[in-house]
Amino acid sequence: MERNRYLLTGDEAVAQAAVDAGVALGTGYPGTPSTEILEHLSSLGGRSRWSPNEKVALEVGIGAAFGGARALVTMKHVGLNVAADPLFTAAYTGVTGALVVVSADDPGMASSQNEQDNRRFAVAAGVPMLEPSDSQEAYDFAALAIEISERWRIPVLFRMTTRVCHAKTAVVRRELAQPKSAPSFQRDIPSRVMIPAYARPAHRRLRQKLAEITAWNETSGPNGIEHSGDGTLGIITSGISYMHAREAAPGASFLKLGMTHPLPVEMVRRFVDTIDRCVVIEEGDPYLVDALRAAGLNVEGKSEMYRFGELNVGRVQRILANDTSPEAPPPRGKPPQLCNACPHRTGFTTFAKLNCIVAGDIGCYTLGVLPPFEAMDSCVCMGASIGAGLGLRHVLPEEQARRVISVIGDSTFMHSGITGLVEMVYNPPPTGHVVVILDNGTTAMTGLQEHPATGRTLDHKSTGKVSMEDLARSLGIPNVVVTDPVGDPEGFEALVQRALGGGGLWVIVARRPCLLAAGKIKEYERQAGAAAACSSAS
């Protein structure tokens, strides 16, 4: 057996490639299924950091790449919506080092609020996109993404999906090319300062780069043709769909695309010409099939019913057989729920009892929507609780408006809640508003990651700590109260009741550590105390 062979998840493989290729900095925000990339990078000795949100993470990555370093930025699919603003213009500025942006999509929504297909972002932003289908490709393509980014001085979108991120498959490591020079600032104003006069030529440069990358992808890209059978059936596919299709149709010929933007259309055309029937097998949106048909290729897609959810071997067989009969719904398993004695339980018991209209947010506490609480009325995206709560307050009749409350977790507040508070101060509803920050001291849902208000870095070391209550007070919010909902549930209920009834602007920080995190937090604090004692003694 090869000694250099490892069983890794796709996430771990990307982290390993980052270390092997000398990536100087990894940034991101936790989000299933991408979270483990930066955690693994850190455990391998790489430099990785959680940012408050994906936009900031990408901006830090852009800065690192402007400085000539190799940077890796990771996020889940919806995170790229937050980071879209810097992405689109970084495509114009280009980079000096390397900038690889991982988007981990979640078809089937194992742990997400939507199943958007981020292949669309590659087209919209005008950046090259690689799609690995297993951990070996995650490793190899991560190295290739760095190479492409440096060669064409362009950010590269690295699109993974749940089954690539979290599946473990074999990886053989190899010697990866190291950065050619150490980071060093080189002034380049017309490339990096996007005033219109410089942005207009930058857009033309971007399109020129994409034309060159297209030509390269046609002849030298990470795409492969496997001919077998008699040429009656050909399958065009990418990512995890390739694996399902390869198993579902052993007699077919395959065109597997590793770089799906810009597409090697002429290569596909030559493949299609050799095959009687060509079917595009892709998860999610009809991205490939629409592009290929627009190029005049005679290819079949999947029925609309297969746009929803993940593909698997059985569904690919159905697509190939043009089977559109209803699929048996998978049996309902036991849904997740708030842990017994979870501190969020007090909050949702209170909100239900007080008949609150709850503008909710993203995190463990979204489970407050399920029985026995059923105490959440909206959940859209990170931070939306505050804006949506304010909007409801502005338009509802007074009796209803006074029951509206915004409920947000600590990590989500740091991610996208702060600007909501600014809005609350700037445009206060006539009935006032109440924001409850459920502060359990961690990013619980994604697996207990740190954030700026915990005062610890990704690897749980002490760092600067943002005080949410001081932040709220500094914005001019008159009523800011910190309370322990578990220690004093009656007091918490009375406080919420007073806030709702009194009008005015309120921020209630309900602070009680997550049960799963409490022991670990104590240990981190003990270690930090010991380290501080050591340094003051020396």
Add this chain to the structure above:
Amino acid sequence: MAGRVTNVVFAGLGGQGVIKASDILAEVAFERGLAVKKSELHGMSQRGGSVTSDVRFGQEVFSPMVPEGQADYLVVLAPEELENSKRHLRPGGVLVPPDAVAAERLPSSKCLNIALLGVLSAHLPFEVEAWLKVVRANLPEKLHEMNDQAFALGRESAKKV
């Protein structure tokens, strides 16, 4: 049969060690030099919901997910997951239910995952030492003895059936 893939599905609830069990099996097969893929959905699994994890090994494995109704072995850790997960098993496949090991003989209920791996191990062509090596590598040292016992108990229970 050459090239045949062995499919194993683990099912249980978040917190039971479903994923740990599947990791261990995947590593045992991997150490043997086989092609292995392992996949699970664990987005919200820390919150006590249903969890399944698939392990596939053989000469060549493509999809990381066991196609429905093609599991050769189904290992179920929670009684309430039995009914839902039976659809994974192929006709003639082997079910390892949660009561395959007498609960009162377990050193701790937390060792159920390792005990059921012991049961499964009796059906698979890997040496006991190879299993124990990987079990230990996946657990803190203070838990080794307890889990060695659980594994042995499972393996012994399988032989009685």
